[in-house]
Amino acid sequence: MNLTTKSLLLLGALALAACNNPRAGGTFGGGGADGFGGTGGGYGTGISTGELGDPNDPRSIAHFNQRIGDRVFFTVDSSSLTPEGRETLNAQARWLNANPQYAIVVEGHADERGTREYNVALGERRANAVLQYLVSQGVSAGRMRTVSYGKERPVEACAAQRCWDINRRSVTVISGGLTG
């Protein structure tokens, strides 16, 4: 299996799994629509969910996404990690260090209560804060890249504080295998 195929399978599995988790839906839908690595639109049908694994299996991506938590949240205009965020990232780092075969994309997002371009910059700052923290916890920087979506990919758009709070986030996306 070559790298591309494997990546497609992983992404497909994640996309399907995201159906179980409405908060993840936007993230992966966003990645696909934006043509991540040229795979946009090419996955999602007829692909086994097997590689996602059982969330009870601590080595599974499902475990990472659902039990550890793939995201941390930020306060308004801030890229500082909260104590809860650090805890999540500590657990993410342990998992990533135990599963070195995966590459990682750290997405940075902003709520809709700012202007579009500032939010792209702010999302980059948040994604970088997470990346730097994961590096400090031993995750190799070479496995990671960041992308900012600004306010373009809200988890939920309800024009209320409840949604803005969950949209100001970073999402650690297990993006595919490092090796074919």
Place this chain on the structure above:
Amino acid sequence: MRRFSQILPLIALTLATVFAGFAPVQAQPLRLQITEGVIDPMPIAVPAFVAEDNGGTRYTDGLARVVAANLTGTGLFREVPPQAHIARITSFDAGIGFADWRAINVQALITGAVSVSGNRMNVKFRVYDVVSGQQLGQGLQFAGTVNDWRRMAHKVSDAVYTRITGEDGYFDSRVVFVAESGPRDNRAKRLAIMDQDGENVEYLTDGRTLVIAPRMSPTGDRVVYTSYESGSPRIVLLNLASGQRQMVGDQPGAMTFSPRFAPDGQSLVYSLARGGNTDLYRMDLRGGQQQQLTNSPAIATAPSFSPDGRFIAFESDRSGTSQIYVMPATGGEARRISFGQGRYSTPVWSPRGDLIAFTKSNAGRFHIGVMRTDGSEERLLTASFLDEGPTWAPNGRVVMFTREAQGGDPSLFSVDITGRNLRRVPTQGPASDPAWGPLRP
């Protein structure tokens, strides 16, 4: 990107005076001083244009309606509708019975004529000051193709606007914007271009790739925007005539966004984010050389040149919150110019050079505002749940922006710099990020 080839080629509209021997323009009694703000719109009449041949008959009403819509859309004029007219204009060259127009309180009368030969069209017009019974300036005619009949009506509108207000018009211009569709958490965004009145929409991208914040070049021949087609924000330069697209300014491991053209169209200023920091860069579009303009641990984005090319206004949160700064276009010391309550974003220099339009957020509300280029005389033009991203009409009298109602879809609005005449710009679906291009030649 399949439709690029269909973008209208630039069609030269020829402009010539009709009856060059007409009496010279005299001291003009009909004058709207719009800098003072107009409370009572000037009543105008725009009767159907006169068909000078059979081919022209199908355009007589349309031309007059577009002219009337343009002028009344400024808020400076109101139309006395054709049903109220007493006189009929049946000949472009016959004398005007001014008493019939005075009787219905018309102050400015616009008459026109149209003839068609094959796919070529000729449109003429005159403006009359009804009160003094004088023609205002000389008649003009425009020649072009029938497909461009709306453009000719826009040309007439621009000329009439200029005659009466003494300022340049903005009707024969286009707006590039982002057409949105699909669910809010996974929006499809397509780059699109339309006439300033919302007509003649053309899609420039297909919606599979997220695109944001386009800007038009000073001559309207190119668009620069931010695209996620590589999986990360990158600047793309699009040639409207050829449809050719080119990624520009990308550097390994960096995100690039928020581009804007220099007034000479030969360079871009933009944001480059890397390692948690966003600074401004400038790139020469001919040679590709890149120059870093800011070097601050804070965010610097949304840059905009002064029309003389000497300065760049931009947004930075180096003070702790977003504020507007001005620096020399080559970089160097930046001076903060916004000091009011709240956060200030997206400064855009007026094409006249006298004002900077901006987005302000304060106390849970968003505003479009203008201030002088030293930050003085701040004036908020709008207030809503979310207003952002002003762009100037080519004459510097009107700004267009994105408005998003609470829980609703975004759409385009325009407002006069006096704060009057807030209007929704018609688009077929949700729309955002307008960028107004220049008056077309």
